Amino acid sequence: MDKEQLSFLIGKRLKNMRQQRGWSLDTLAQHCQVSKPMLGQIERGESNPTVSTLWKIANGLNVSFTAFLEEQQPSVKIVRADDVEPITEQDGHFNVYPIFPKEDRKPFELFTVSLKPGATYGAEAHRDGVEEYIVVQKGSLSLEVRGERYQLNEGDGIHFVADEEHDYCNESEEEDCELTLVIFYPA
Incomplete structure (x- = not known):
């Protein structure tokens, strides 16, 4: 997965998590201590968040760091x-x-x-x-x-x-x- 695909995946998952909670970008920003414009850029796949930013978002949503990267898992998976x-x-x-x-x-x-x-x-x-x-x-x-x-x-x-x-x-x-x-x- 290249950086562009990774940014898109993180943004898509973030938006889904926010919407499932019924939160606005303002509410998410308050919980995560990340600015609303930055969160919007991440959701649109326009920004690849740093490790620190992704941790803040994960902690604010009370999810794991990799919750933004999860995929459907087969019974055997090789990671190259x-x-x-x-x-x-x-x-x-x-x-x-x-x-x-x-x-x-x-x-x-x-x-x-x-x-x-x-x-x-x-x-x-x-x-x-x-x-x-x-x-x-x-x-x-x-x-x-x-x-x-x-x-x-x-x-x-x-x-x-x-x-x-x-x-x-x-x-x-x-x-x-x-x-x-x-x-x-x-x-």
């Missing part, structure tokens, strides 16, 4: 790396690749994430009870959770309740940090 379009932040220094979006019947979503050397990304708090599971696939990750900093190297994993802001940081000046991230949503 070349077919996954990243959602980017910080001019491509923080990239999220939605591998398996959350579905109604599954309480999780799975991503790969890439941080360029020196990149830091501050993630907003998820709703109560949401957990993150991370495994570093390449490089090293410095993760700040609840005021504590954790250093993870290739092959290391961490699990935490993600209902507070948390920061991902690649402190390397040379090597990308790549990780697998599972977000679990309790019932």
